[in-house]
Every structure is written in structure tokens, then in C-alpha cells.
Amino acid sequence: MVGFPAARMTDMHTCPMCMGAPFPIMPPAFPTVMIGGLPAARMTDLCACLIPALVPIPSVDPIAFGSPTVLIGGQPAARQFDPTMKGGAIILGLPTVLIGIVATPAPGEPGALTIWEEVLPDGSTVTHVGPNITITGTKAFRDAVVQDLQRLDSTPSGQALLTSLSAPGKGPVTIVATTGGNAVDGTEAGANVNPDGTPGPGSGSTLHYNPNKTQIGDGSQPYMTRPPAVALGHELNHCEQAQNGTWTNDSTGGTNNNELEAVGLPPYQNNPHSENNIRKDLGQPPRTKY
Structure with missing residues (x-):
């Protein structure tokens, strides 16, 4: 069972409104249950x-x-990395007290992810998120991916994307670690559009993810610095394209259509869970070009 450090009164959080500065969890919290004093x-x-x-x-x-x-006083216990209503997160907890990883939403907020671990016959451990997403690698990497998936799930656009990826019959998505740039590969022929332009039968895919990568391009524009969860959402759009059999080599204005759709640039600005919609939900500047 994966766990995160328990959060307590005075442990720090930050959010876009705080402009990156840490601010504490306020009194009274739950004064009859003490964690580390x-x-x-x-x-x-x-x-x-x-x-x-x-x-x-x-x-x-x-x-x-x-x-x-x-449950503490009838409410789910908070932990380090749990999101806040303003798009932030708790950034500190008590590392000697770990509380289970599965998250549940506040009333009216997007739904919780179903998360569990499996020990494979070779002794390695993977983390499953819903029926179709599997995360491999070290515990630290898997926990980081889960944190970013939870952040996506806390937004309407991100939750819609994760719901689509988890639909019955859709191809599996395997998330693996990389120290380089993010990418999606490992698809079968079914990921591609048919010669007549109709969608293929669909395919699974492998998403190579770097949870420490926050910059694209030369970093000169505001949109070029983004939370890792935004990058993960972009790549998951490509996984959805593979599931739907819509991978294509066609381009518009010299840019591949799959990239334009993933970002949410014309003529795909109405993609409901594009990178730009996720950015909007998280209070991030829109990406203006690929």
C-alpha cells in the first residue's frame, strides 16, 4: 500500500494564488487527534x-x-501532495506517518482515482490507476506520477481525459520513466488512421514521462514553464489518440495534427481536454504554438 506523509496543522501548502510562497494549514485542524504533536x-x-x-x-x-x-473526525485524512481547491497542494507532512494513497474528492469536486499496487511474478511492483493505466519503475517515480494524475483529476478537463482513457475496451497505457523529454510510442498499427481516413481499431501505448521536466523550448515565453502535470496531460492526449485510432501524419501549417489536437490549437481548439484546457483549469498561461 503506497502512502504519503500525514499533513498537520502548520504544515505548508502553496497554490497559484500564493505565487509559489508557502503558507500553513490553519488552526484548528482536528485538535483531538495529534500526529507528531x-x-x-x-x-x-x-x-x-x-x-x-x-x-x-x-x-x-x-x-x-x-x-x-x-477518517479523522469523519473526514478523510490529508497528506503531503494532496491538492487544494485553488489548484495548489500540500507540500509538507510528517514522513514517519504514512497514510494510504487513494484520494477522494470534496463534495462537488472531480472524482477520485482508483489506485492500487500489484507485485508481479518477477518481484517488481507496478501501480495501476483505473482499468487501463499502469505505472512501472521505482516507488518514487510511481508516487510522482500518481501525484500528477491526482492533480489532473482535480480539474474538469483532466478528469474528462482520464475518464476517456479508462473506458472499457480501450488499449492499455503504460507509463515508464525517462530522464529526457516526454514522448509516446509502443503503439500497434491500430493506432493509425486507415488509408480511407476513418479511425483505426485503436491500440495501447507507452508513455515516457519525466516528472522533473517543467520547461519546453527555451523558456522565454510564460507558457514554456509549466507544472509537470500539464506535460503529462499533453502526452495522455496522445495515448487517447492511439486508443481511438486517430494517429496521423497529416499536418496543418507544418505542424502535425496530433500535436495541434493535444495542445488545443486551431483547428482543434474545441478539444475538451486539451493541454490548453488543462492549463486553464490550473490557472496556467495558454500555449500559443507547438
């Missing part, structure tokens, strides 16, 4: 926040997710 934090407990303005305005950021298998 501090009150336990739970889903719906409040984090301090700061709305950037000419005159800073104190604000709050509710914790959006928690562990459904560990």
Missing part, C-alpha cells in the same frame, strides 16, 4: 493563502482531497 489535517480544513494585490488580502484555500480509508 500537531493536530491532524483533513479534507475541508483550511490553508492560509494570500491573494496577490497592491495590498495583500488574507484568504484561505480548503484542502480538496484526502484518504477515504483513513
Whole structure:
């Protein structure tokens, strides 16, 4: 069972509103349950926040997710990396107390992912996310991917993408680690559009993911620095294209159509779970070119 460090009152979080600065989980949390000498934090407990303005305005950021298998005072226990309502995350917890990885949403928020681990016959461990996504590699890598998938699932666009990828009969998606750039390969012929232009039968794929890569291009434009979850969402769009049999070599204006669709650039600006829609949900600047 994967676990994350338990979050407590005064442990730090950050969000886009905080402009990257850390702010603590606020009192009272749950004062009758102490973890490492501090009150336990739970889903719906409040984090301090700061709305950037000419005159800073104190604000709050509710914790959006928690562990459904560990209830404290009737609410799911919060952990390091659990998201907050304003698109942030808890960034600190007590490393000697680990709480189960599966997250559940606050009322009205996007749904929780189904996550579990499997030990394979060769002794290695993989993490499954829903029926079609499997993460291989070290525990640290698998946990990082789950964190980014949870962040995607906390947005309407990201959740729609993950729901599509998890549909019955869709090809499997295997996520593996890379220290280079992100990419998708490992498809079969069914991933490609048929010669007559109709979709192929679909295929599984392999997604090579670097959870530490935050820059694209030369970093000179605001959109070129992005959270890793945005990059993961982009690549998962390619996995969905493979599942749907719509991989193509066709291009528009010299750019491959699959890339334009994944980003959400014309003529595919209406792709409901494109990179740009995920960016919008997370308060990130739109990507203007590929």
C-alpha cells in the first residue's frame, strides 16, 4: 500500500494564488487527534493563502482531497501532495506517518482515482490507476506520477481525459520513466488512421514521462514553464489518440495534427481536454504554438 506523509496543522501548502510562497494549514485542524504533536489535517480544513494585490488580502484555500480509508473526525485524512481547491497542494507532512494513497474528492469536486499496487511474478511492483493505466519503475517515480494524475483529476478537463482513457475496451497505457523529454510510442498499427481516413481499431501505448521536466523550448515565453502535470496531460492526449485510432501524419501549417489536437490549437481548439484546457483549469498561461 503506497502512502504519503500525514499533513498537520502548520504544515505548508502553496497554490497559484500564493505565487509559489508557502503558507500553513490553519488552526484548528482536528485538535483531538495529534500526529507528531500537531493536530491532524483533513479534507475541508483550511490553508492560509494570500491573494496577490497592491495590498495583500488574507484568504484561505480548503484542502480538496484526502484518504477515504483513513477518517479523522469523519473526514478523510490529508497528506503531503494532496491538492487544494485553488489548484495548489500540500507540500509538507510528517514522513514517519504514512497514510494510504487513494484520494477522494470534496463534495462537488472531480472524482477520485482508483489506485492500487500489484507485485508481479518477477518481484517488481507496478501501480495501476483505473482499468487501463499502469505505472512501472521505482516507488518514487510511481508516487510522482500518481501525484500528477491526482492533480489532473482535480480539474474538469483532466478528469474528462482520464475518464476517456479508462473506458472499457480501450488499449492499455503504460507509463515508464525517462530522464529526457516526454514522448509516446509502443503503439500497434491500430493506432493509425486507415488509408480511407476513418479511425483505426485503436491500440495501447507507452508513455515516457519525466516528472522533473517543467520547461519546453527555451523558456522565454510564460507558457514554456509549466507544472509537470500539464506535460503529462499533453502526452495522455496522445495515448487517447492511439486508443481511438486517430494517429496521423497529416499536418496543418507544418505542424502535425496530433500535436495541434493535444495542445488545443486551431483547428482543434474545441478539444475538451486539451493541454490548453488543462492549463486553464490550473490557472496556467495558454500555449500559443507547438
